[in-house]
Amino acid sequence: MKAQSKTGSDSGVTLCPNCETGSMEAFYEVKGIPVHSVLLMPSRDHAVDYPKRDLKLGFCPSCGFISNTVFDPTVHEYSTSCEESQGFSPTFNAFAKSLAKRWVDQYDLSGKSVLEIGCGKGEFLALMVEYGMARGIGIDPAFIPERLDTPVASKLEFIQDLYDERYTHLEADVVCCRHTLEHISPTSEFMRKVRKTIGDRPDTLLLFELPDVYRVLKEPAFWDIYYEHCSYFTTGSLARLFRRHGFDPLELDLEYDDQYIVIAGKPTSGTPVPMLEGEDDLESVSAEVGRFPEKFRKLKESWLSKINELHSAGKRIVVWGGGSKCVSFLTTLGLGEQIDFVVDINPHKHGKFVPGTGHAVRSPETLRQDRPDCVILMNPVYEKEVGEQLDGMGLNPLVLPV
Numbered sequence: 001m002k003a004q005s006k007t008g009s010d011s012g013v014t015l016c017p018n019c020e021t022g023s024m025e026a027f028y029e030v031k032g033i034p035v036h037s038v039l040l041m042p043s044r045d046h047a048v049d050y051p052k053r054d055l056k057l058g059f060c061p062s063c064g065f066i067s068n069t070v071f072d073p074t075v076h077e078y079s080t081s082c083e084e085s086q087g088f089s090p091t092f093n094a095f096a097k098s099l100a101k102r103w104v105d106q107y108d109l110s111g112k113s114v115l116e117i118g119c120g121k122g123e124f125l126a127l128m129v130e131y132g133m134a135r136g137i138g139i140d141p142a143f144i145p146e147r148l149d150t151p152v153a154s155k156l157e158f159i160q161d162l163y164d165e166r167y168t169h170l171e172a173d174v175v176c177c178r179h180t181l182e183h184i185s186p187t188s189e190f191m192r193k194v195r196k197t198i199g200d201r202p203d204t205l206l207l208f209e210l211p212d213v214y215r216v217l218k219e220p221a222f223w224d225i226y227y228e229h230c231s232y233f234t235t236g237s238l239a240r241l242f243r244r245h246g247f248d249p250l251e252l253d254l255e256y257d258d259q260y261i262v263i264a265g266k267p268t269s270g271t272p273v274p275m276l277e278g279e280d281d282l283e284s285v286s287a288e289v290g291r292f293p294e295k296f297r298k299l300k301e302s303w304l305s306k307i308n309e310l311h312s313a314g315k316r317i318v319v320w321g322g323g324s325k326c327v328s329f330l331t332t333l334g335l336g337e338q339i340d341f342v343v344d345i346n347p348h349k350h351g352k353f354v355p356g357t358g359h360a361v362r363s364p365e366t367l368r369q370d371r372p373d374c375v376i377l378m379n380p381v382y383e384k385e386v387g388e389q390l391d392g393m394g395l396n397p398l399v400l401p402v
Protein backbone atom coordinates (compact mmCIF):
# COMPACT_ATOMS: atom_id res chain seq x y z
CA MET A 1 0.00 0.00 0.00
CA LYS A 2 1.28 3.44 -0.89
CA ALA A 3 1.42 6.09 1.79
CA GLN A 4 -1.81 8.04 1.55
CA SER A 5 -2.52 11.51 2.75
CA LYS A 6 -5.69 12.31 4.58
CA THR A 7 -6.87 14.34 1.62
CA GLY A 8 -6.13 11.39 -0.67
CA SER A 9 -3.21 11.10 -3.08
CA ASP A 10 -5.54 11.14 -6.11
CA SER A 11 -6.25 14.82 -5.68
CA GLY A 12 -2.49 15.51 -5.86
CA VAL A 13 -2.73 17.38 -2.56
CA THR A 14 -0.80 15.99 0.38
CA LEU A 15 -1.57 17.19 3.86
CA CYS A 16 1.53 18.03 5.90
CA PRO A 17 2.10 15.21 8.42
CA ASN A 18 4.05 17.59 10.65
CA CYS A 19 1.59 20.44 11.27
CA GLU A 20 -1.50 18.65 9.94
CA THR A 21 -2.80 21.91 8.44
CA GLY A 22 -0.56 22.93 5.50
CA SER A 23 -0.26 21.25 2.09
CA MET A 24 2.99 19.85 0.73
CA GLU A 25 4.37 21.43 -2.46
CA ALA A 26 6.65 19.13 -4.50
CA PHE A 27 10.09 20.47 -5.53
CA TYR A 28 12.53 17.56 -6.03
CA GLU A 29 12.18 14.05 -7.37
CA VAL A 30 14.44 11.01 -7.77
CA LYS A 31 13.05 7.84 -9.32
CA GLY A 32 13.93 4.28 -8.34
CA ILE A 33 16.26 4.61 -5.37
CA PRO A 34 17.00 1.68 -3.03
CA VAL A 35 14.57 1.68 -0.12
CA HIS A 36 17.46 1.05 2.27
CA SER A 37 20.90 2.51 2.06
CA VAL A 38 22.37 1.11 5.26
CA LEU A 39 21.51 -2.57 4.82
CA LEU A 40 24.40 -4.82 3.89
CA MET A 41 24.10 -6.80 0.68
CA PRO A 42 25.82 -10.19 0.57
CA SER A 43 26.25 -10.23 -3.23
CA ARG A 44 26.30 -7.88 -6.19
CA ASP A 45 23.06 -9.44 -7.50
CA HIS A 46 21.26 -8.86 -4.19
CA ALA A 47 22.53 -5.30 -4.19
CA VAL A 48 21.42 -4.49 -7.73
CA ASP A 49 18.04 -6.22 -7.35
CA TYR A 50 17.30 -4.52 -4.05
CA PRO A 51 13.74 -3.03 -3.87
CA LYS A 52 13.50 0.53 -5.13
CA ARG A 53 10.95 3.31 -4.73
CA ASP A 54 10.62 6.93 -5.73
CA LEU A 55 11.38 9.98 -3.67
CA LYS A 56 9.42 13.18 -4.14
CA LEU A 57 10.24 15.92 -1.69
CA GLY A 58 7.48 18.32 -0.74
CA PHE A 59 7.67 21.51 1.31
CA CYS A 60 5.01 22.78 3.69
CA PRO A 61 4.91 26.59 3.54
CA SER A 62 2.95 26.69 6.81
CA CYS A 63 5.46 24.96 9.11
CA GLY A 64 8.60 24.63 6.94
CA PHE A 65 8.59 20.83 7.06
CA ILE A 66 10.04 18.84 4.15
CA SER A 67 9.19 15.20 3.47
CA ASN A 68 9.07 12.47 0.88
CA THR A 69 5.42 12.73 -0.10
CA VAL A 70 5.42 9.31 -1.82
CA PHE A 71 7.15 7.53 1.07
CA ASP A 72 6.02 3.94 1.52
CA PRO A 73 6.56 2.89 5.16
CA THR A 74 5.65 -0.73 4.43
CA VAL A 75 8.96 -1.41 2.68
CA HIS A 76 10.96 -0.84 5.85
CA GLU A 77 12.70 -3.68 7.50
CA TYR A 78 14.68 -2.14 10.32
CA SER A 79 16.43 -5.04 11.87
CA THR A 80 19.80 -6.17 13.15
CA SER A 81 21.19 -6.31 9.61
CA CYS A 82 21.04 -2.53 9.72
CA GLU A 83 24.59 -1.18 9.70
CA GLU A 84 23.74 2.42 10.56
CA SER A 85 26.37 2.81 13.24
CA GLN A 86 28.92 5.53 12.60
CA GLY A 87 30.67 4.42 15.77
CA PHE A 88 33.76 3.23 13.92
CA SER A 89 34.93 6.71 13.03
CA PRO A 90 37.15 8.45 15.61
CA THR A 91 35.69 11.81 14.49
CA PHE A 92 32.12 10.71 15.09
CA ASN A 93 33.05 9.01 18.37
CA ALA A 94 34.68 12.18 19.64
CA PHE A 95 31.57 14.16 18.74
CA ALA A 96 29.19 11.69 20.42
CA LYS A 97 31.35 11.67 23.57
CA SER A 98 31.48 15.43 23.83
CA LEU A 99 27.73 15.73 23.27
CA ALA A 100 26.90 13.09 25.90
CA LYS A 101 29.26 14.74 28.39
CA ARG A 102 27.94 18.23 27.68
CA TRP A 103 24.31 17.15 28.08
CA VAL A 104 25.01 15.33 31.36
CA ASP A 105 26.94 18.34 32.75
CA GLN A 106 24.79 21.16 31.40
CA TYR A 107 21.45 19.67 32.50
CA ASP A 108 22.81 18.17 35.71
CA LEU A 109 21.77 14.64 34.76
CA SER A 110 24.00 12.74 37.22
CA GLY A 111 22.03 10.01 38.98
CA LYS A 112 19.04 10.40 36.66
CA SER A 113 17.48 7.96 34.19
CA VAL A 114 17.33 8.15 30.41
CA LEU A 115 15.09 6.57 27.79
CA GLU A 116 16.58 6.57 24.30
CA ILE A 117 14.13 6.09 21.43
CA GLY A 118 16.01 4.68 18.43
CA CYS A 119 19.19 3.86 20.35
CA GLY A 120 20.84 1.98 17.45
CA LYS A 121 23.61 -0.19 18.84
CA GLY A 122 23.35 1.54 22.24
CA GLU A 123 26.71 3.34 22.22
CA PHE A 124 25.29 6.76 23.06
CA LEU A 125 23.03 5.48 25.82
CA ALA A 126 26.07 3.78 27.36
CA LEU A 127 28.02 7.06 27.16
CA MET A 128 25.29 8.98 29.01
CA VAL A 129 25.47 6.43 31.85
CA GLU A 130 29.28 6.29 31.77
CA TYR A 131 29.24 10.07 32.28
CA GLY A 132 27.10 9.80 35.39
CA MET A 133 23.48 8.97 34.63
CA ALA A 134 22.09 6.24 36.87
CA ARG A 135 20.44 3.99 34.31
CA GLY A 136 19.24 3.82 30.73
CA ILE A 137 16.58 2.12 28.64
CA GLY A 138 17.12 1.89 24.90
CA ILE A 139 14.58 0.95 22.25
CA ASP A 140 15.63 -0.05 18.76
CA PRO A 141 14.87 -3.00 16.46
CA ALA A 142 18.50 -2.91 15.25
CA PHE A 143 20.04 -3.36 18.71
CA ILE A 144 22.58 -6.20 18.92
CA PRO A 145 23.47 -7.13 22.56
CA GLU A 146 26.84 -8.72 21.78
CA ARG A 147 28.08 -5.62 19.96
CA LEU A 148 27.90 -3.34 22.99
CA ASP A 149 31.05 -3.13 25.05
CA THR A 150 30.65 -0.93 28.11
CA PRO A 151 31.53 -1.06 31.81
CA VAL A 152 27.98 0.13 32.67
CA ALA A 153 26.14 -2.77 30.97
CA SER A 154 24.38 -3.72 34.22
CA LYS A 155 22.69 -0.30 34.33
CA LEU A 156 21.31 -0.60 30.82
CA GLU A 157 18.19 -2.26 29.52
CA PHE A 158 17.31 -2.73 25.88
CA ILE A 159 14.08 -3.40 24.04
CA GLN A 160 14.66 -4.77 20.55
CA ASP A 161 11.61 -3.22 18.95
CA LEU A 162 10.13 -0.11 17.32
CA TYR A 163 8.85 2.55 19.70
CA ASP A 164 5.07 2.73 19.66
CA GLU A 165 1.99 2.91 21.91
CA ARG A 166 3.09 -0.20 23.83
CA TYR A 167 6.04 1.70 25.26
CA THR A 168 4.46 5.04 26.20
CA HIS A 169 4.32 3.82 29.84
CA LEU A 170 8.12 3.82 30.20
CA GLU A 171 9.33 6.42 32.71
CA ALA A 172 12.59 8.33 32.64
CA ASP A 173 13.97 11.75 33.61
CA VAL A 174 15.28 12.26 30.10
CA VAL A 175 13.87 11.21 26.73
CA CYS A 176 16.65 11.15 24.17
CA CYS A 177 16.10 10.67 20.45
CA ARG A 178 19.06 10.92 18.08
CA HIS A 179 18.94 10.40 14.33
CA THR A 180 15.48 8.85 14.53
CA LEU A 181 12.81 11.47 13.82
CA GLU A 182 14.02 11.78 10.22
CA HIS A 183 13.00 8.12 9.71
CA ILE A 184 9.47 8.73 10.95
CA SER A 185 6.84 9.89 8.48
CA PRO A 186 3.96 10.93 10.80
CA THR A 187 6.11 13.21 12.95
CA SER A 188 3.18 14.87 14.66
CA GLU A 189 1.80 11.48 15.72
CA PHE A 190 5.24 10.51 17.06
CA MET A 191 5.46 13.65 19.19
CA ARG A 192 2.02 12.89 20.66
CA LYS A 193 3.39 9.49 21.78
CA VAL A 194 6.45 11.14 23.31
CA ARG A 195 4.20 13.60 25.13
CA LYS A 196 2.16 10.65 26.42
CA THR A 197 5.34 8.91 27.63
CA ILE A 198 6.25 12.03 29.62
CA GLY A 199 2.77 12.30 31.10
CA ASP A 200 2.53 14.65 34.07
CA ARG A 201 6.25 14.82 34.81
CA PRO A 202 6.96 18.46 33.88
CA ASP A 203 10.68 18.20 34.65
CA THR A 204 11.34 15.59 31.96
CA LEU A 205 14.01 16.74 29.57
CA LEU A 206 13.82 16.08 25.83
CA LEU A 207 17.11 15.79 23.95
CA PHE A 208 16.93 15.36 20.17
CA GLU A 209 19.55 15.36 17.47
CA LEU A 210 18.93 15.04 13.73
CA PRO A 211 20.24 16.26 10.37
CA ASP A 212 19.67 19.88 9.38
CA VAL A 213 18.06 20.15 5.96
CA TYR A 214 18.79 23.87 5.57
CA ARG A 215 22.45 23.09 4.86
CA VAL A 216 21.37 20.30 2.48
CA LEU A 217 19.22 22.75 0.52
CA LYS A 218 21.85 25.46 0.50
CA GLU A 219 24.92 23.40 -0.59
CA PRO A 220 22.92 21.57 -2.18
CA ALA A 221 23.97 18.28 -0.54
CA PHE A 222 21.72 15.95 -2.55
CA TRP A 223 23.65 12.92 -1.16
CA ASP A 224 22.06 13.67 2.21
CA ILE A 225 18.61 12.94 0.76
CA TYR A 226 17.77 9.23 0.75
CA TYR A 227 14.86 6.88 1.13
CA GLU A 228 15.08 6.10 4.86
CA HIS A 229 14.97 9.79 5.59
CA CYS A 230 11.37 10.62 4.88
CA SER A 231 11.27 13.68 7.17
CA TYR A 232 13.57 16.71 6.96
CA PHE A 233 13.82 19.52 9.50
CA THR A 234 15.47 22.88 9.94
CA THR A 235 16.11 24.47 13.35
CA GLY A 236 12.88 26.44 12.91
CA SER A 237 10.59 23.62 11.83
CA LEU A 238 11.90 21.40 14.63
CA ALA A 239 11.43 24.06 17.29
CA ARG A 240 7.91 24.74 15.96
CA LEU A 241 7.13 21.01 16.21
CA PHE A 242 8.31 21.05 19.84
CA ARG A 243 6.18 24.08 20.67
CA ARG A 244 3.09 22.68 18.91
CA HIS A 245 3.31 19.58 21.10
CA GLY A 246 3.68 21.45 24.36
CA PHE A 247 7.45 21.60 24.74
CA ASP A 248 9.48 24.75 25.30
CA PRO A 249 12.78 24.68 23.41
CA LEU A 250 15.69 25.33 25.83
CA GLU A 251 18.53 24.93 23.37
CA LEU A 252 18.71 24.97 19.57
CA ASP A 253 22.14 24.51 18.04
CA LEU A 254 23.91 23.26 14.96
CA GLU A 255 26.76 20.83 15.64
CA TYR A 256 29.11 18.48 13.81
CA ASP A 257 30.25 20.93 11.16
CA ASP A 258 26.68 22.33 11.14
CA GLN A 259 25.30 19.01 9.85
CA TYR A 260 23.13 18.18 12.86
CA ILE A 261 20.51 20.08 14.81
CA VAL A 262 20.68 19.61 18.56
CA ILE A 263 17.56 20.62 20.46
CA ALA A 264 16.60 20.36 24.12
CA GLY A 265 13.12 20.97 25.47
CA LYS A 266 10.85 20.63 28.47
CA PRO A 267 7.07 20.41 28.87
CA THR A 268 5.82 23.96 28.79
CA SER A 269 5.19 25.63 32.12
CA GLY A 270 2.55 27.91 30.66
CA THR A 271 4.77 30.99 30.75
CA PRO A 272 5.74 31.90 27.16
CA VAL A 273 9.39 31.22 26.39
CA PRO A 274 11.14 33.67 24.04
CA MET A 275 12.12 32.55 20.52
CA LEU A 276 15.60 31.06 20.25
CA GLU A 277 18.08 31.98 17.55
CA GLY A 278 17.32 29.86 14.48
CA GLU A 279 13.59 29.54 15.10
CA ASP A 280 12.46 32.31 12.78
CA ASP A 281 13.61 30.69 9.52
CA LEU A 282 10.46 30.07 7.48
CA GLU A 283 11.15 32.77 4.92
CA SER A 284 14.79 31.80 4.30
CA VAL A 285 13.96 28.08 4.08
CA SER A 286 11.20 28.79 1.60
CA ALA A 287 13.68 30.78 -0.53
CA GLU A 288 16.23 27.92 -0.47
CA VAL A 289 13.54 25.42 -1.47
CA GLY A 290 12.80 27.63 -4.47
CA ARG A 291 16.48 27.74 -5.50
CA PHE A 292 17.14 24.02 -4.92
CA PRO A 293 16.09 22.48 -8.28
CA GLU A 294 18.41 24.69 -10.35
CA LYS A 295 21.30 24.39 -7.86
CA PHE A 296 20.92 20.60 -7.94
CA ARG A 297 20.89 20.48 -11.74
CA LYS A 298 24.15 22.43 -11.92
CA LEU A 299 25.91 20.42 -9.23
CA LYS A 300 24.87 17.09 -10.76
CA GLU A 301 26.23 18.24 -14.11
CA SER A 302 29.52 19.34 -12.56
CA TRP A 303 30.09 16.04 -10.70
CA LEU A 304 29.26 13.97 -13.77
CA SER A 305 31.61 15.90 -16.01
CA LYS A 306 34.48 15.65 -13.45
CA ILE A 307 33.97 11.92 -12.88
CA ASN A 308 33.47 11.04 -16.55
CA GLU A 309 36.59 12.98 -17.51
CA LEU A 310 38.76 11.11 -14.98
CA HIS A 311 37.21 7.79 -15.96
CA SER A 312 37.80 8.41 -19.68
CA ALA A 313 41.44 9.16 -18.90
CA GLY A 314 41.71 5.68 -17.35
CA LYS A 315 41.92 6.90 -13.75
CA ARG A 316 40.83 4.72 -10.85
CA ILE A 317 38.12 6.46 -8.82
CA VAL A 318 36.98 5.14 -5.44
CA VAL A 319 34.42 6.46 -2.98
CA TRP A 320 35.41 6.73 0.69
CA GLY A 321 32.49 6.07 3.04
CA GLY A 322 30.00 3.27 2.34
CA GLY A 323 27.01 4.70 4.18
CA SER A 324 23.78 6.31 3.08
CA LYS A 325 25.50 9.37 1.60
CA CYS A 326 27.43 7.09 -0.74
CA VAL A 327 24.35 5.14 -1.82
CA SER A 328 22.50 8.38 -2.54
CA PHE A 329 25.48 9.95 -4.35
CA LEU A 330 25.95 6.90 -6.60
CA THR A 331 22.27 6.29 -7.35
CA THR A 332 21.28 9.95 -7.81
CA LEU A 333 24.13 10.47 -10.29
CA GLY A 334 23.50 7.07 -11.89
CA LEU A 335 27.15 6.02 -11.52
CA GLY A 336 28.32 2.55 -12.46
CA GLU A 337 31.67 1.50 -13.94
CA GLN A 338 33.13 5.00 -13.43
CA ILE A 339 33.61 4.07 -9.77
CA ASP A 340 35.93 1.13 -9.11
CA PHE A 341 34.81 0.33 -5.57
CA VAL A 342 33.90 1.85 -2.22
CA VAL A 343 36.04 1.80 0.92
CA ASP A 344 34.80 2.04 4.49
CA ILE A 345 36.55 1.77 7.85
CA ASN A 346 33.69 -0.28 9.36
CA PRO A 347 34.91 -3.91 9.18
CA HIS A 348 31.31 -5.17 9.25
CA LYS A 349 30.81 -3.68 5.79
CA HIS A 350 33.81 -5.29 4.09
CA GLY A 351 33.01 -7.89 1.44
CA LYS A 352 29.47 -6.51 1.12
CA PHE A 353 27.84 -4.54 -1.70
CA VAL A 354 26.18 -1.15 -2.04
CA PRO A 355 22.40 -1.47 -2.55
CA GLY A 356 21.26 -0.08 -5.89
CA THR A 357 24.49 0.23 -7.85
CA GLY A 358 26.16 -2.96 -6.55
CA HIS A 359 29.63 -1.50 -5.93
CA ALA A 360 31.85 -3.63 -3.68
CA VAL A 361 32.75 -2.29 -0.21
CA ARG A 362 36.33 -2.97 0.86
CA SER A 363 38.72 -2.06 3.65
CA PRO A 364 40.87 1.07 3.17
CA GLU A 365 43.87 -1.30 3.36
CA THR A 366 43.03 -2.62 -0.12
CA LEU A 367 44.04 0.79 -1.49
CA ARG A 368 47.70 -0.19 -0.92
CA GLN A 369 47.26 -2.65 -3.75
CA ASP A 370 44.56 -1.08 -5.89
CA ARG A 371 46.00 2.40 -5.72
CA PRO A 372 43.40 5.08 -6.42
CA ASP A 373 43.96 8.16 -8.58
CA CYS A 374 40.96 9.87 -7.10
CA VAL A 375 39.09 9.48 -3.80
CA ILE A 376 35.60 10.95 -3.53
CA LEU A 377 35.11 11.63 0.15
CA MET A 378 31.49 11.33 1.23
CA ASN A 379 31.83 13.38 4.39
CA PRO A 380 34.16 16.40 4.50
CA VAL A 381 34.16 16.11 8.31
CA TYR A 382 36.53 13.15 7.86
CA GLU A 383 38.95 14.96 5.54
CA LYS A 384 41.79 15.11 8.06
CA GLU A 385 41.24 11.55 9.29
CA VAL A 386 41.15 10.14 5.73
CA GLY A 387 44.09 12.27 4.60
CA GLU A 388 46.21 10.85 7.42
CA GLN A 389 45.22 7.28 6.54
CA LEU A 390 46.09 7.81 2.87
CA ASP A 391 49.42 9.42 3.86
CA GLY A 392 50.15 6.50 6.16
CA MET A 393 49.79 4.12 3.22
CA GLY A 394 52.06 6.25 1.03
CA LEU A 395 49.15 7.27 -1.19
CA ASN A 396 48.60 10.68 -2.65
CA PRO A 397 45.41 10.57 -4.75
CA LEU A 398 43.27 13.53 -5.74
CA VAL A 399 40.78 13.86 -2.86
CA LEU A 400 37.40 15.31 -3.79
CA PRO A 401 35.22 15.96 -0.74
CA VAL A 402 31.52 16.29 -1.57
Ligand SMILES: [Zn+2]
Nearest residue numbers: 016019060063
Ligand atom coordinates in the same frame (compact mmCIF):
# COMPACT_ATOMS: atom_id res chain seq x y z
ZN1 LIG B 1 3.35 21.66 7.86
